Amino acid sequence: MSVLEKTVREAPSPKAERPARRRGTAWLLTAGLVAALLVLVPVAAGTGAYPVPVGDVLASVQHRLGLGGTELDRVADSVLWNVRFPRIVLALLVGASLGCAGALMQGVFGNPLAEPGVIGVSSGAAVGAVAAIALGLDFLGTWTVSVLAFFAGLVTVLLVYAMSRSGGRTEVVTLILTGIAVNAFAGALIGLFLFFADTAAVNQITFWQLGSLSQATWPKVLAVLPCAVLGLAVAPLYARRLDLLALGERPARHLGVDVERLRIVLVLVIALLTAAAVSVSGIIGFVGLVVPHLLRMAAGPGHRFLLPGSALLGALVLLAADLTARTVAEPAELPLGVLTALIGSPFFFWLLRRTRRRQGGWA
Template sequence: MSTAAAPRSIDRPSTRDRVATGDLAPAPARTARATAVIAALLVALVVTLLVSAGAGQLHVPPDEVIGSVLHRLGLNAGDLPSHPNGEAALWNIRFPRLMMGLLVGAGLGVAGAVMQGIFGNPLAEPGVIGVSAGAGVGACAVIVFGWAFLGPMTIPAAAFVTALVTTVIVYGLARRGGRTEVVTLVLMGIAVNAVASALIAYFVFLGDTAAREQIVFWQLGSLNGSRWVQVQAVAPLMLVALVAAWTLAGRLDLLALGERAARHLGVHVERLRLTAIVLTTLMVAAGVAFAGIIAFVGLVVPHLIRMAIGPSHRSLLPGSAVGGALVLSLADLVARTAVDYADLPIGMLTALVGGPFFFWLLMRARARAGGWA
């Protein structure tokens, strides 16, 4: 995606903007505000999960949702669902779906924040290195040719492997003389994305009607069909990558000063960039493999969190994780309840919100730069 190709200068914050976001505020004030924002997001996330768990054709009141969870934890408190199928609906269908949404949303949010950090541009997003498009190639191939060597896990496994392979190709082509230039990486990502899109279109052409419908729905993203076995496959990869990404926070802050300054301060820029790309690939590939392509979460969420709490990655990364989980949980709630007896694609909903937001970002960047470069 071409969003990260914009020059660094178009969105460099002015002194007024840095004051507004708290970048120039005293450290205790920034920390307090970041803590308050993240706490508010956590409260909103918990409320969203309670509402989402009970919403649907089989309604379960929030107090019964809480009671069901407490009983599973061995605490005989609260009421169990009054509907005879309520307990099964919660634990076999809705809770796995909610957990998948939390993991994928957190991964996309953090991946976006990391990508914006290593590119030095808040218009960057994970798709720039071809992860999503690469995953699409693998998934579409399995759907069209009917491969089932891993049973129901074949599509996610193929999507995950091809996402990793695509990123390796992009990074290998962009690397020269032991270094990787950001502009070259972006251009290679655009080229590989174009090739992957052409392959996906070819698979759509080859497939029958059922395969085409499945490909289109997968490309638009959905948490429908998430089960505990899939959550167990995603959780270890996502949690390890999230923790590892947080350990990069200090070095990402130094990289924001510029590559030369970061090197003088002891940051191995090339190693940091490679590590960040690997972690981003793991998070996005794991999410896309099971939920399909969900656009704009990695772009919108980190940008909003940065505007609210400032650019420090020690706060930005956990804030983006919670914010991404909240956005995807809200999108999934709307997807399940907006239309009776239908499950809307989540990627469609996030694009409806993210598209106009991205347009606003571009207009904001142009106003700061005094016109298009």
């Protein structure tokens, strides 16, 4: 123990005012996030190769909602409603799904380093999606890719869950190593599908693998909407029980939580959310890791704020990242997954270092 730590430990602390302050912080953050989204959405809609003034964007939205406003000229209208808005909605859905899935996964695994990309659930879901693209499957219409991604993702979460836990917790090393193994296997399967796919499918898959929202269309939005909405709606219902799960499985059960049921429901929700994100945008890593961490630092680990908060911040982060990806290297477009990984990986590295320091090395 360092001297500093010791002084901190022995310092008298003011009587319980922190939880109340945390609750205040949570409300403030929620309001801030919503406000930021309300600002960023019209700005993102107006920005791009064909700029539309923010005022026109708002007027057009008003017009479409039948609240007055003005109609834009044909080109601007088409750019806005056929290109920008589907992409923005998709970014919001994918970001919210990834953020919330990350927070859920960390809660269920009892490990702050769990994340769909890190432990391989994203690649698992990707195998399903790639299979659908490569084999040209469309037996479920627009939902084929999502549904296959969901089932492949579900199998992966169950597999990782079964392999990496003992006594209600997951050791960091086990988790990461399991992630490596799962990612490697999923990568091999994806490679296999690529091998059998025709050139057009190969191009589509390669681009999609980098993680991008540039192919956004309304049908795609529709394809992920059920998964994302269902997952995002169900997750907060389990916030209280996730808090109790932080004590460990047995103590949670002692406090009346039906742990087995909780696990099954949450694993399903995680698979839903991950599939929603992966099936349209490929693998976008680290959002589910960075977002819940920042919120935990600011407002504490309580899941009643963390789950909806992660969805909000995830949506905001991904919208901002996508805006950056499509404007920073104009007229070319940076793959979104590359951008989030560029920023997210160093953060992950820092987290790993910090966790190791706290635990005094890996066992």
